[in-house]
């Protein structure tokens with residue numbers, strides 16, 4: 493990649509499943525394309541030559557909802573995308589394609605970790621340091637309502653965040669959590685991520701309708717009471 497006068501920027505579009513993340517990513521990409529065209533024309537009017545910055549559109553290869561070679565929104569928008577299967581492959585593609593504007597869908601799936609942490613986090617940082625305008629979209633919470641893989645770190649790294657909400661399939665309230673269903677029943681907290689032979693599906697739900705609760709041993713109020721009692725009695729031998 494050549495160096496650029498542009499400042500790097502990381503936009504993260506996040507939120508629940510079916511909240512319009514991919515639609516927003518596609519809209520941002522179209523805007524970026526339009527800006528490049530306008531800038532090139534403005535430069536031409538001033539007698540300068542300005543090549544539009546190259547745009548690379550990628551998605552994690554695990555996302556095969558509608559197509560292997562497109563990102564597609566639930567609303568029916570589609571755009572060509574190159575599937576990649578690891579963070580390092582995303583980096584290599586960006587370098588080979590010599591892109592300055594990078595879009596990547598389903599970024600939560602880049603789960604590779606090493607002793608330095610999530611590899612995707614370093615790849616996104618390196619792209620921004622190269623002066624790339626990076627826009628990614630990804631699910632922030634897993635079916636338990638916990639941070640999804642690298643998304644917490646990616647959100648912390650972002651220069652700009654767009655957070656979207658879906659609609660609860662049960663009651664119509666704003667839905668912030670994905671409900672995992674196995675053979676039509678709510679998944680258990682400890683169910684394995686991959687359940688061979690089972691029919692698995694997901695739907696957006698609000699916190700009230702979400703039915704995958706933490707294990708009963710997860711009692712923060714009880715832990716706090718125990719800790720307060722220990723502090724109160726701290727150092728003193730139990731009275732007899």
Ligand SMILES: [Zn+2]
Nearest residue numbers: 660663698701
């Ligand atoms: Zn609900």
